[in-house]
Structure formats: structure tokens, C-alpha cells
Amino acid sequence: MTGITQIPVSSPAGIAVFGHILSHGPVPRIDVARATGLSQAAVTKAVTVLIEDGFLEDEDAAAPPRAEAPLGRPANPLRVRAGRAQAIGVKVTADRVYAVRTDLIATPLAVTSRANPGTTPEAVLEQIAAVVAELSTAGTPISGVGITVSGDVDAQAGVVRDSPLMGWRDVPVAALLGERLGLPIVLENDVRALTIAEQMFGRGAGTHSFAMVTIGAGIGCGIFVNGAVVEGAHGVSGEIGHLPLAPGNLVCSCGRRGCVETIASSAAIVTAVRRALGNHTLDMPAVVELARAGDVAARTAFADAGETIGSALAALVNLIGPQRVIIAGEAVGEYDLYAERIRKAFAEHAFGSALNCEIIVASHTFEEWARGGAVAVIREIARGRG
Amino acid sequence: MTGITQIPVSSPAGIAVFGHILSHGPVPRIDVARATGLSQAAVTKAVTVLIEDGFLEDEDAAAPPRAEAPLGRPANPLRVRAGRAQAIGVKVTADRVYAVRTDLIATPLAVTSRANPGTTPEAVLEQIAAVVAELSTAGTPISGVGITVSGDVDAQAGVVRDSPLMGWRDVPVAALLGERLGLPIVLENDVRALTIAEQMFGRGAGTHSFAMVTIGAGIGCGIFVNGAVVEGAHGVSGEIGHLPLAPGNLVCSCGRRGCVETIASSAAIVTAVRRALGNHTLDMPAVVELARAGDVAARTAFADAGETIGSALAALVNLIGPQRVIIAGEAVGEYDLYAERIRKAFAEHAFGSALNCEIIVASHTFEEWARGGAVAVIREIARGRG
Structure with missing residues (x-):
């Protein structure tokens, strides 16, 4: 940083x-x-x-x-x-890295992406270096590169402490990439970065407070309150996917029991339907198709996920009381399959006037996620010389 | 206000x-x-x-x-x-109102309390007026009176929206008392007020962020993050006692199902032991005595409460990531009966480095709770002329 x-x-x-x-x-x-x-x-x-x-x-x-x-x-x-300045933002996923170059007000100027040959830090950092090189131009110099990864990210230290989706533990991304690229590196949790982007340039600008909850492969959350995005004193914040709201017999990908993700992640939904139907080749698109066609097992899996997500939203809102919650993430494409039970569980558990929290649904492309990384760089520029 | x-x-x-x-x-x-x-x-x-x-x-x-x-x-x-200025703070409980007069740096100068003849707003406001009159002196004028009540309190509007412990709904405390006393009134949720006091003058001063979690008749929470105590855009925040972490067959005093308080409040612990032992005259001191003597039913009730509180702490810490959590409230006198299971459940569900959150236990007298109301007034004085 x-x-x-x-x-x-x-x-x-x-x-x-x-x-x-x-x-x-x-x-x-x-x-x-x-x-x-x-x-x-x-x-x-x-x-x-x-x-x-x-x-x-x-x-x-x-x-x-x-x-x-x-x-x-x-x-x-x-x-x-x-x-006056340009920034590059990168969103790391298991399959691909997505990158965008923006100006100082986060307008995208160029985008690119590359498939990862594997998910080891070495393989992925290689692809990040390639997309950054591709987006760098001879004109305006790049102020910094903002890398966004899901999981427990220590932004201060520039280290990915634990990213279950990538299978990374204690990877010093900022140090490794900074040396290689010769550019300042900002590392940030991907959902926090997207939240910063929404706060500075999007649906959160001008609000008293808001939270962004992402649903899909993981269930994540970014929280803007008292004028800033919550960073977590020890690096962790917004881990709504790991609130212990599910039964304790379910083990999460993180190793803990009863996490929200054991019921509400895409993988949990697919696993539940595979088991119910005895068909172990089903993938998410097939499960969505089944649910849309009225299959009871598939509809139940989405309903159970919706119930758990709705309870998690109520937990978030009872604790923080944000003005608005933005539901985002790749699963919002199928939001109709979750919506009713999310609403119902939220209404059942939201305390008092917390029920007045406005809940909206928004979709983001991977390029918009990558832009979150660029905005994390812009936020550093705007911090001023300390 | x-x-x-x-x-x-x-x-x-x-x-x-x-x-x-x-x-x-x-x-x-x-x-x-x-x-x-x-x-x-x-x-x-x-x-x-x-x-x-x-x-x-x-x-x-x-x-x-x-x-x-x-x-x-x-x-x-x-x-x-x-x-330069003096403030009066009042802590409202179902049994008594406690009051303190302080100087501008929250040093207590005089304290008093009165028993409530009933819990209707009229009966309690009468007692508040009496303690304020008793503490008012002819010397330095009182800048304001800070009234603190548990539950959903709209500080902006000066209205207690819903206080299950008092049985109050939509009581315009600030307007009623302001007219009667001829003094500026600040109304605040009692846990938030105590959190403000810890942040400005106590165990939270100088921290990056902290949360105070109170255990006892209710389970409450105040959160200090990004430079201020979280107020909740719609009035509600810190309702950790109403996170849906308990089984859905348990109905809370607030009317919702599965709230933390259905297992972890003092009333829930007493009810569980009464049922297990078939003795419906037991009260909290008796239940504590039984648990200390090794009674299995009593020890189990405290353990179950500890388990739920520990899970709730993990939920809080996974979402906000505070540097420190201060456990307070009247039940900290029996903290030894909860402690082991709180620690265990917290360790099981805290995500990644959130586990490094420092957890300390602190006890507060009712006069210290009342001082929270005085500090809420001092915070208004310190806001500056807008």
C-alpha cells in the first residue's frame, strides 16, 4: 500500500x-x-x-x-x-482474473481478462502480471494496482490470510506483485472493494449507511457506516457467510460448523439437489433449470438458502441498522428463486424499525468487481499525505 | 435533543x-x-x-x-x-430509576435513585422528574438530562419506540419530560449510552473499534467503529439479543422466534431450570446457588446460555471485526458460570483472524449506567454549533 x-x-x-x-x-x-x-x-x-x-x-x-x-x-x-491519475483494478476468481484500467474518477478506460491455468498463487500472480502489463500504457502513469480476492484479507499487511475459494493461506500478494510489477499494490477483500466503489461512486453515495451482501459461490458482505467501510481491527469484517445460523451438523468449506454458506452458497444448493435427486452430475445451471421447471427438490434448496440468507440479513440489520442493503453477487441472476423466503425470514427476524431497511438487488459484471480494486487505489490517493 | x-x-x-x-x-x-x-x-x-x-x-x-x-x-x-457545564444522566429500569449529576468531564458529583410504583410511562416519568429535581442545584445550571432506556429507542425523535423490558411502545419521552422539566432532554438506548461513555471516558478510549455486549435481563450491544457509536439509520442497532441464533420453537419476549434471548437472558435461564426441576418458585439467586453447588440442570442452563452468547459474539466479530469486546451487564457477577462455553463457542465460530479479538469482562453499577446518560448530553455539547 x-x-x-x-x-x-x-x-x-x-x-x-x-x-x-x-x-x-x-x-x-x-x-x-x-x-x-x-x-x-x-x-x-x-x-x-x-x-x-x-x-x-x-x-x-x-x-x-x-x-x-x-x-x-x-x-x-x-x-x-x-x-490526473490512472489506476488498475483486478478481481481474482478461481477460473479467471479480470482487470480494468480507470481514470481518477473510476471511469473504465480498458478491460481485459485471462484464464488461470491453475489456482496456485504462482499461477494466478503470473496472470495478474500479464493483465496489468496489457493494460499499462505509455501515456499517463499508473498510480497503483488494486488486487481484490475473496476471504480473510489483511489489507494493511498486503497478505491474503485465508481464501477458501482460492485455497490460499498467508500469501503476501502485495510484496510478491509489487516487486514484480514495480508498481504500488493495494490488496483488498473483493466485497469490501466493491462496497468502497458503491460508496464513492455508486448506489451508496450520499447514504447514512449501507451494507452490500453478495450471494453466490460465497456469501460476503461489505459495511459502510460512520463515514467509512468497516475494515476490521484484525483484518476480518463482513463475513456474513460464516455467521453460525445453520444447523451444527453441516460443515463449511472453511472447516467450521453451521455457517450460513453450508446452506446458502451455490455449492450447498447444488449438493442438496444432487443428494435429493441421486444425480451427482448436476451443476448450477441444471439446478436453476430444474427449479424454474417446478422441481420440488430444487425449489426447496433455493428456499432453504433464501431462509438462511434472510435470517443473516436480519442479523446484520439488527446489529448495524444500515439505511439500505444492496444484494449483489453472481446468484442475483436467479434472485427470483430466493426472493420470497429471503423477504419472509428477514421480516420475521428484523427487530423493530430495522424492518424499515431498504433492500435492493443489483448485479455487477466481473469488470465492475475489478473496478472495485481500482477504486481501492483511488481511495488511497484521496487519503492525502499523512 | x-x-x-x-x-x-x-x-x-x-x-x-x-x-x-x-x-x-x-x-x-x-x-x-x-x-x-x-x-x-x-x-x-x-x-x-x-x-x-x-x-x-x-x-x-x-x-x-x-x-x-x-x-x-x-x-x-x-x-x-x-x-463549565453539568449534566444529569438517568438509567431507567423496571424497578427503579437511577440518576447521577456530573461535570463536563463526566465526573459524578451526586447520585440518587427511586423505586418505581409501576412501569407505566406516567409512573416512571414522575420518578424521573423527582430525581432530576433532587439533583438540580442552584449553582451551575444543568445543560441537559440524558435519559437511557433499553430497547428500540429513536434518539433523533426522542421517542422510545419499543422497550419490551419496560412494556413501552411509542412513548415520546423527550417531549413529555422536556416540557415538564424545562431542560433539554437527550434520549438514548441504555447500552449505546454506556458505550459512548466507555468510548469517550473509559475502556474504549483510544481503540480502533470496540463493542460492548451486556448480558442479563436483556442481551444488548453497543458498537464503536469508524470513529463513532453506531446509531442505526432507522433507530435500531446493536440488537444482539435478537439475532436468530436459537431454535425456532422458542418464542422471545419481543414476539419473534429463535432470538438469542430465548436461551441466554436471565429469564430464559430461570425458566429452563424451573422446568427441569419442576420448581416454579426458583428465582435467579436460587438458580445461581444451585449452579454453584453443581446442580446439573442449573449448570446446563448457564452452559446453553453461554453457548448462544459465544455464537452471538462470533457473529458480531465476524461482521464488524472490533479490536475489543467488553462483556458487561448485571449477569457478569455470575460470569464464571457462562465463561467456558462462551469461550468455546466463540472459538468455534470466529472466522480467521477475528479470533484475535480481545474479550474482556467489566462490571458497571447502576450509577455508571446512569452516567452513560450524562455522557450522551456531554457528547451533544461537544458536537459544536452546527
């Missing part, structure tokens, strides 16, 4: 000014002052430095200041100069 | 300066700058206003500036002028 060029301000005021314009620009100076609680003088001071260093610009720098400009300050809205 | 005299600064910088000195003072100006990320000039600007208005003072104002003072600034540590 070292070596990224950060904005040339270090005060909380300067960081707040840039952060607000990054997520909400173009925006007039007076609105920046109002939203951040800063004086106009403090805003102007920070803006001047940020314009000089090319991080901000007037929306229409060429036009003269508008007549109604108060106290002679330009009323032109401010925006982040998108071309 | 209106009408409280707040510190005479409105900028994030000024609020950060006062907040740091409030929790960490006496502290030299240079340390304030370091901790808040502000320039020394910005610290001096805020401090000057706060000293002028009597909210801060030099630790030794009479002494001359020390020789080593950099750039002529006084090196005397700064502290909050404790006598």
Missing part, C-alpha cells in the same frame, strides 16, 4: 474537500462548504492547492466567473481532473 | 480539537495537532475560542509559559474546564 502518489493536502479539511468533490462533483464551492461543515475560506485554501497540483479543476475553466459569484469567488462548479 | 448549549465552534477542526482534549486531556497542543492531523495554527485558533468561552483551560494557567515552548506558544497541557 506504499508509494501511491496522494493528494497534496494532509489536513482533515483538505481531505474532506477532495473526498466530497470526488464523490459528488461537479459541485459549487459553497456546496462543498455546506456539506463538509468548513468555512468558505478553508474550502478555498484546500481547493487552491488541489487545483495547482492538477487534482481539481473548474468545470468550465475557460468561462469567466459568473456574475452572481459571492465575494468575487468563482461560482464555477469544481470537479476532479479525471486524467 | 434541542436547546443544549454547545461549544462555540462549528468547524470539523474545532470539534476534533475539543473532542480529543475531552477524552485525552490534559494534553499539550502539539499532541492535539498530531492526533487530529491539524496544523498547529488550526489548533491554536480553535483553542483560543474555546478558552475564551470557558470550555478549555491551561492545566496550570497561573504558571509562566515553559522555557521550551516552541515559537512562543504555551507548552502547558490543555484540559477541559470541568466546571
